[in-house]
Amino acid sequence: MPAPNIDTIVSLAKRRGFVFPSSEVYGGLGSAWDYGPLGVELCNNVKQSWWRWLVYERDDIEGIDSSIILNRLVWKYSGHEATFNDWLIDCRKCKGRFRADKIVDNKCPSCGASDWTEARPFNTMLQTKLGAVADDDPAALAYLRPETAQGIFINFLNVQTTMRRKLPFGIAQVGKSFRNEVTPGNFILRTREFEQMEMEYFVSPSDDHWKLVDYWVEQYVEWFGSLGINRENLDLYEVPEDERAHYSKRTVDIMYRYFPEREKPWEELMGIAWRTDFDLSAHSKNKLDAEGKRINPDSTEDLSYFDEPTKQRFYPHVLEPAAGVNRTVLAVLMDAYSEKTNDKGETRVILKLTPQLAPIKAAILPLAKNKPEIVGMAKAIKRSLQPVLRAVYDDTGGIGKLYARQDEIGTPFCVTVDHQSLEDEAVTVRDRDTWEQERIKVSELADHLQKRLKPYPVTAPE
Numbered sequence: 045m046p047a048p049n050i051d052t053i054v055s056l057a058k059r060r061g062f063v064f065p066s067s068e069v070y071g072g073l074g075s076a077w078d079y080g081p082l083g084v085e086l087c088n089n090v091k092q093s094w095w096r097w098l099v100y101e102r103d104d105i106e107g108i109d110s111s112i113i114l115n116r117l118v119w120k121y122s123g124h125e126a127t128f129n130d131w132l133i134d135c136r137k138c139k140g141r142f143r144a145d146k147i148v149d150n151k152c153p154s155c156g157a158s159d160w161t162e163a164r165p166f167n168t169m170l171q172t173k174l175g176a177v178a179d180d181d182p183a184a185l186a187y188l189r190p191e192t193a194q195g196i197f198i199n200f201l202n203v204q205t206t207m208r209r210k211l212p213f214g215i216a217q218v219g220k221s222f223r224n225e226v227t228p229g230n231f232i233l234r235t236r237e238f239e240q241m242e243m244e245y246f247v248s249p250s251d252d253h254w255k256l257v258d259y260w261v262e263q264y265v266e267w268f269g270s271l272g273i274n275r276e277n278l279d280l281y282e283v284p285e286d287e288r289a290h291y292s293k294r295t296v297d298i299m300y301r302y303f304p305e306r307e308k309p310w311e312e313l314m315g316i317a318w319r320t321d322f323d324l325s326a327h328s329k330n331k332l333d334a335e336g337k338r339i340n341p342d343s344t345e346d347l348s349y350f351d352e353p354t355k356q357r358f359y360p361h362v363l364e365p366a367a368g369v370n371r372t373v374l375a376v377l378m379d380a381y382s383e384k385t386n387d388k389g390e391t392r393v394i395l396k397l398t399p400q401l402a403p404i405k406a407a408i409l410p411l412a413k414n415k416p417e418i419v420g421m422a423k424a425i426k427r428s429l430q431p432v433l434r435a436v437y438d439d440t441g442g443i444g445k446l447y448a449r450q451d452e453i454g455t456p457f458c459v460t461v462d463h464q465s466l467e468d469e470a471v472t473v474r475d476r477d478t479w480e481q482e483r484i485k486v487s488e489l490a491d492h493l494q495k496r497l498k499p500y501p502v503t504a505p506e
C-alpha cells in the first residue's frame with residue numbers, strides 16, 4: 045500500500061527529519077525545502093545507487109562534475125537563451141498568473157473565470173551577476189544552469205580524449221540545477237532549485253536511435269524497481285512533438301503515480317530523449333549551416349569525432365536519460381510507505397525502504413537504559429558496526445516507542461541488548477517488515493546484518 049497522497053509524506057518527512065520547509069524562521073520561502081539528517085542520507089543513497097549502477101557497474105560510462113555557472117555563450121548556443129521559456133497568461137478577473145500549458149478547460153484555477161491575456165514567453169533561467177560590476181552591466185550577466193547536460197557536452201572532447209574512449213560511451217553527472225519556475229509546488233516535485241542525475245550517451249549517427257531510447261527506458265524502469273518502486277506505479281508517456289524540447293526528435297517520459305487520489309495521477313519522474321547531434325554541433329566552430337555559414341563563430345573547438353573503422357568524421361548523436369534526485373526520492377518515499385496494525389489494534393507506519401536506500405541500517409537499543417552494563421554493551425556494538433554500516437544508538441524511550449520510530453524511518457533492523465546479552469553475548473535482531481526476532485551472537489552480528497542488507501537485484505522486489 046503506497047502513500048495515499050503527497051501530504052502524508054510531507055507530514056512524515058517533517059515529523060521524522062527527512063525534509064523541512066526552508067527558511068521557516070522567516071516565514072518560509074515558497075517551494076524551497078531543506079533536507080534534514082535522514083533526508084540527506086536518503087538523497088545520498090539514491091545518488092550513490094545511480095552512480096554505482098552507471099559509472100562503476102557498466103564499462104561504457106565515465107563521470108564528471110562541471111561548474112554550475114558556465115560561460116553565457118553556452119546558453120546562447122544551446123538554444124536556452126532563446127527558447128527555455130514557459131508561456132505565461134494572466135487572469136484579467138483575479139490577476140492571477142499561470143503557465144498557459146497547465147490550464148485545464150480554459151478556466152482560471154483561482155477564480156474560475158475564462159478571461160485571459162495573450163500568452164507571452166518567460167525565460168526560466170535564473171540570472172546572476174559575476175564580479176563587482178554595475179547592476180546594469182550586460183557583460184556581467186550569467187545563469188545558474190537549468191540542466192547539468194550542457195556541462196557534459198562542452199567536456200565531450202576532454203573526456204573522450206583523456207579516457208581514450210570510442211563510441212558508444214556515456215558521460216554521467218549529478219548536481220544542482222535551477223529554474224525560475226512560474227508555478228512551483230507539490231512539495232519537492234517542482235522547485236526552483238533541484239538536483240538532476242543526467243547521462244549523455246554518445247553514439248554514431250547511423251545507429252538505431254529509436255531503439256536506443258527504448259533500451260534506456262527499460263534500463264531505468266529496472267533501476268527504479270531496484271529502488272523498491274512497484275512497476276504498477278510507473279507509466280510511460282511518448283511525448284508528442286509539440287511538447288518536446290527544441291533539441292529532441294523523440295522523448296519518452298517515465299511517469300510516477302504521485303497523485304493516486306486524483307483522476308490524473310501521473311506526473312513526470314524522468315525523461316529519456318534522443319537529442320540528435322544538436323548540442324555537439326551547436327558548440328562546434330566547424331559546423332556550417334545550410335548557407336555555408338559557421339553556426340557558432342564564438343567557439344574555439346570542434347566537437348566532432350573521428351571514427352577509425354569507417355574513416356569518417358561526424359557529430360555523435362546523443363541519448364539522454366535525465367532523472368531528478370528529488371522526484372526519485374519522493375517516489376521512493378511514497379512507494380515505501382505502508383501501515384500495519386499491531387496486536388493492540390494500534391496502526392503503525394512502516395517505511396519499507398530497500399536496505400540500500402535506508403538512511404540508517406541498524407538501530408542498537410538497550411532494553412534497560414538505567415543498567416550501565418547493558419548501555420555500555422549496546423554502545424560498544426554500535427561502535428563496532430559503524431565502520432561497515434550506518435548504525436545508531438538510541439535510548440530515548442521505551443522499547444515499543446523505539447521500534448515504532450525506527451519502523452517509521454525505514455531502518456531495516458533493530459538490535460536489542462537485554463539482561464541475557466550480558467551472559468550469552470547475543471542480541472535480538474528484529475526485522476522491520478515482519479517484526480520477527482532472531483537471537484544472534486555479537487561476534488557474528490556484523491556479518492549477519494551485512495548479508496541481509498545486500499542491495500536488491502535490478503528487478504522489482506515483490
Ligand code: GAP
Nearest residue numbers: 191193233234235238313314315366367368371
Ligand atoms: N537535460 C534534460 C532535462 O533537463 P527535463 O525533463 O527538463 O530534461 C529532467 O528535466 C528531470 O529533472 C525531470 O524529469 C525531473 O525529474 C527533474 N526536474 C526538472 N525540473 C524540475 C523542478 N523544477 N523541480 C524538481 N525536479 C525537476
